Amino acid sequence: MSDVVRLTRDLVSIDSRSFITSRPICERLTEALAGWQLECVDYRDSDGVDKRNLVARRGRGCGVAFAGHLDTVPDAGWQRNPFSPDVEDGILYGLGTSDMKGAVAASIVALSALPEDAPALLLLTSDEESTKRGVRELVARSELVRAFPPKAIIIGEPTGFQPIRGHRADVQFVAHAHGIQAHSSLAEGRNANIALIPFLADMRELHLKLRTEPAFQDAAYDPTWCDLNIIVDNYGTAPNTTVGQATCRMKLRYSKSIDPTPIVEAVRHSAQRHGLELEIRPEASPPELSASHPLVSTVERIAGRAAGVAAIGTEASEYKKVAASLIIGPGYIEHAHKPTEHIRVADLEASVALYSGIAAQINGTDLREDR
Numbered sequence: 001m002s003d004v005v006r007l008t009r010d011l012v013s014i015d016s017r018s019f020i021t022s023r024p025i026c027e028r029l030t031e032a033l034a035g036w037q038l039e040c041v042d043y044r045d046s047d048g049v050d051k052r053n054l055v056a057r058r059g060r061g062c063g064v065a066f067a068g069h070l071d072t073v074p075d076a077g078w079q080r081n082p083f084s085p086d087v088e089d090g091i092l093y094g095l096g097t098s099d100m101k102g103a104v105a106a107s108i109v110a111l112s113a114l115p116e117d118a119p120a121l122l123l124l125t126s127d128e129e130s131t132k133r134g135v136r137e138l139v140a141r142s143e144l145v146r147a148f149p150p151k152a153i154i155i156g157e158p159t160g161f162q163p164i165r166g167h168r169a170d171v172q173f174v175a176h177a178h179g180i181q182a183h184s185s186l187a188e189g190r191n192a193n194i195a196l197i198p199f200l201a202d203m204r205e206l207h208l209k210l211r212t213e214p215a216f217q218d219a220a221y222d223p224t225w226c227d228l229n230i231i232v233d234n235y236g237t238a239p240n241t242t243v244g245q246a247t248c249r250m251k252l253r254y255s256k257s258i259d260p261t262p263i264v265e266a267v268r269h270s271a272q273r274h275g276l277e278l279e280i281r282p283e284a285s286p287p288e289l290s291a292s293h294p295l296v297s298t299v300e301r302i303a304g305r306a307a308g309v310a311a312i313g314t315e316a317s318e319y320k321k322v323a324a325s326l327i328i329g330p331g332y333i334e335h336a337h338k339p340t341e342h343i344r345v346a347d348l349e350a351s352v353a354l355y356s357g358i359a360a361q362i363n364g365t366d367l368r369e370d371r
Helices: 003-012 023-032 097-112 135-143 143-147 193-210 261-273 294-303 347-363
Strands: 037-044 052-056 064-069 087-088 091-093 119-124 152-155 163-165 169-178 227-233 247-256 277-282 307-312 326-329 342-344
Touching: 003 091, 003 097, 003 347, 023 037, 023 052, 023 091, 037 135, 037 143, 052 097, 052 143, 052 347, 064 097, 064 347, 091 347, 097 119, 097 163, 097 342, 097 347, 119 143, 135 143, 135 294, 152 193, 152 347, 169 193, 169 261, 193 227, 193 247, 294 326, 294 347, 342 347
Parallel strands: 064 119, 064 152, 152 326, 163 307
Antiparallel strands: 037 052, 052 119, 087 091, 091 342, 163 326, 169 247, 169 277, 227 247
16 A cells, blocks of 8 residues: 555544544644654634644745645535545545545655655645634744745645636625524414525525626636525424524635625625624635746646636635645545545555655746746
């Protein structure tokens, strides 16, 4: 078994879903990074759960950084054990194999094989799948990143080895309607859904508008329109109970060429008009390198594929504040967030060579656009 497959299996076997502590997986990574200079960027999330980011450095000077997240989505729908990574017919199954513990393992193996004096930097975060707080804490607080700013950042999300130079970012909304919970046969309750439904009707119209109006279209992306995804939560209320609280959660995805302000204001106005509490949580603006950027052309040449843009979201929206960021990794987004998540062993092993080549090339390249 190769080193990258072995390390990927170890990481997948450790439960690191976003709502639990990331300390155990960081402890395993500390073992894998013996001999590196390590920095822990710790915090507690909004539920009081201990979280850890790891920054690891070796070599001299500043070079490329490889970034990845350690958390996974929940394990809903899995028939096999999501934390028992099994290889069948050349495919490794398990929660986080594709998104993105395989790429984390590949970057560690690739950078560890570089000459000892070659600059190498790893940025490993918590909470990417939930709030992206981990990357914000790392960018704001890491002393290693401040002392040794990377020339570029490679993020190993699953792209099927296609370089991704830009992607959408999001604004999240949480709207709350309050009622009075009671037995539904009595006149003592007040159903919170009655207050929420008019707002949902407005959101339906906005959802459809985004798919038809040219102002909210970007032909470079697939799909071309801004997406407004709508989730409704009654917190498990039974049909014989008046709903005491109803919550609508929404995520708006938009690309760099689109101004989200009219959409945000439409949501805000509707919530005010219908008397709902509204939280608005924008992330950083969409990252998008130009097609001619030196980082893009360098990675295109190594990967042998043209760079594109994607509808996904990654930590590049935050990392772009530190250095030019590009996404490329093994696995496919179509296999992520599913109860059959998997990655090809051959792709894992190929990613080690790819990342080694990228590191060697970028460390010796001037990536300034005006060079």
